[in-house]
Structures are given as C-alpha cells and as structure tokens.
Amino acid sequence: MKKIFLASAFALLFLASCTNDKDILNSLNDYNISQQSKGYHFGDKLHIPQDVLDYSEAITISYNDKESSSLTIDPTFFTLGENDVTFNIKTKSGEVLQQDATINVFAKAKARAINYEIVNQYPHDTDFFTEGFEAHGDTVYESVGLDGKSKIIKYTLGSRTPILEVPQHDTIFSEGITVFGDKIYQLTYKSKKGFIYDSNIKLLKEFDYPSEIAEGWGMTNDGKNLIVSDGSKNIYFLNPENPSQIVRNIAVASDKEGYDQINELEYHNGSIYANVWQKPIILKINPANGEVTGIIDLANITKQNTTGNDDVLNGIAFKGDNMLITGKNWSRIYELSVK
Helix, strand or coil: CHHHHHHHHHHHHHHHHHHHHHHHHHHHHHHHHHHHCCCECCCCECCCCHHHHHHEEEEEEEECCEEECCCECCCCCCCCEEEEEEEEEEECCCCEEEEEEEEEECCCCCCEECCEEEEEEEECCCCCCEEEEEEECCEEEEEECCCCCCEEEEEECCCCCEEEEEECCCCCCEEEEEEECCEEEEEECCCCEEEEECCCCCEEEEEECCCCCCCCCCEEECCCCEEEECCCCEEEEEECCEEEEEEEEEECECCCCECCCEEEEEEECCEEEEEECCCCEEEEECCCCCEEEEEEECHHHHHHHCCCCCCCEEEEEEECCEEEEEECCCCEEEEEEEC
C-alpha cells in the first residue's frame, strides 16, 4: 500500500510539473505574441512575465548561432526588424525549457512622409523588365531581367534607342546594376555570381557572392562600397576590390514596421533609397543603422502603370537632385521633385 501511495504521489508531482512547464511556455509565448506589434527599441529591456521569472533560475536567448544572458535589446545581438529567437529557460528543478519567439525591433525616430511633384515624364520601353536602373546626367544604364531576355542597356533619357545593348546568356537573369568609377557592376538573380564590365559594357571578370547573400536583387554604391540587397531585410556593403567580401550589413525598419524584400537601391546625398517588392513605396534609409527616416508613397503613379503582379514599381535613379522612377514593363519614366 505504501509503495502504491508513493508511486501515486510521484505521478501527481510529475503531472503537476509538466502542467507548470506547459503553462510557463504558453505564458511566455502569449506575451511575446502580444508584444510583436508594439516592438522594442535598442536599449529596451525585454519584458518577461512574472510567472516565468518566478519559475526560472536563469534565462538566456539564442539567435543567429549566438547566445546571451542579457535581457536588453542590444544592437550587437539583435538587428532591426524581425529577430527569430529561442528562449532557454532553466527551471529551479534543473530542467531546460525552450520557447521560440519573434522579437521585433523598431527605429526610435518616426519616419516622415516625403512629398513629391512630377516635373517631367519620359518614354520607357515596355519590353524592359527593369531590375537595375541608374542615371548619370541624361545617360541611363538599365539592367533588364528575365531568363532568355536579360541584357544591359545604355541609352539617353527621353529616347528608347539604345546607345549600347549587350544581351546576356540565356541562363542569366540580370538584376541590380551600379556604375562605380570607370566600371559597371551587375548582380544576377540566382546564379550566385556578379559581373564587372568596363564603361563600354565589355566583361572584365566575374565574382562570387558571399555565402550570406542568398540572391542578387538591388545594387548601388556610396563611393566607397558596393551596396546590395538580396530580397531579405538586410542590405550588405561589399568591398569593390573584392565583392565576395562583406564589409558590414544593416537591417531595415521604421518606427512601426520591419521591412523585408528590399529590392532596387539608389544612394544619394548620404541616404539609401529602396524599393520594397510589391509595395508602391520608396524608403529613405540611414545607411549607418538601417533606420527608415522617410517614406515616399507612390501609389497614385503605380496605379496608372500596374495591371498585373509583375509590372511593379522597380527603378530609382537621380538626375541632379530630382528622382527618376520607373517600373517593370512601364511605358514611362517619371522625374520627381522630392520635397
């Protein structure tokens, strides 16, 4: 009888422990979900429910192959935007419980709305599936995508007759482009390699992407580094002498929202301007930390030019201080005076 009583007591204790473990994980999960829309800022303390703290001897956080015992939103550990982390809870009984969570980190400063005025319009070839777009004065360099149709075009703004047109191999899907010094750099979509050309679009050499960059999307430069996007929340700064080397990277978020699918890029007057895939907006980004400082809403222009899923806003360049924009298969290039 005594053995039966002890066994029953142990079973009840084990059941209570399992129930407590489950309740604790549910409590932490529910709280993290409720915090996602509010988000955190760098320097904030992570909020942990009191019942979780009372149940725990120690809590650590795992993220990107790193682990931290600090419950502060530290920029050396977290990035702007979504951070998919794992909470490791060591209970007072010695067990280790794990709970996955998404921690959103937002910029502190409010992103302002940037107004614009259309001051000019130019023709754009509707056969051009625009991936990269850059202007130097009235000279436009455009990287045209799609398998079997990819090419680099050089033409004069206002004309649809190419000065230079270089088709690419059928296996290449052209992406972002930038003119850096006397060279032209270009990304490809999924080939994991880029190209370097001379000013006459003659191929000089190829380069492999760093392993961290999954795909080639947008490209620009700040006069020191190549700046590229890969369709994630990240923007990478590459060494132009060795484009396989990442100098640093930033993640992109405003005070209210983290952005991924960062696409076509342009650097101008100390800021990065970026398209967001399938969104009628252009983000103005602080290149030091990835914070979105301004947003240009181009929904009115986009509505006039978009009829399907593919002909989206995708192309940013500058003519002096005026912004040039276009999109995939659009019939127009718009010149905007940005306020």
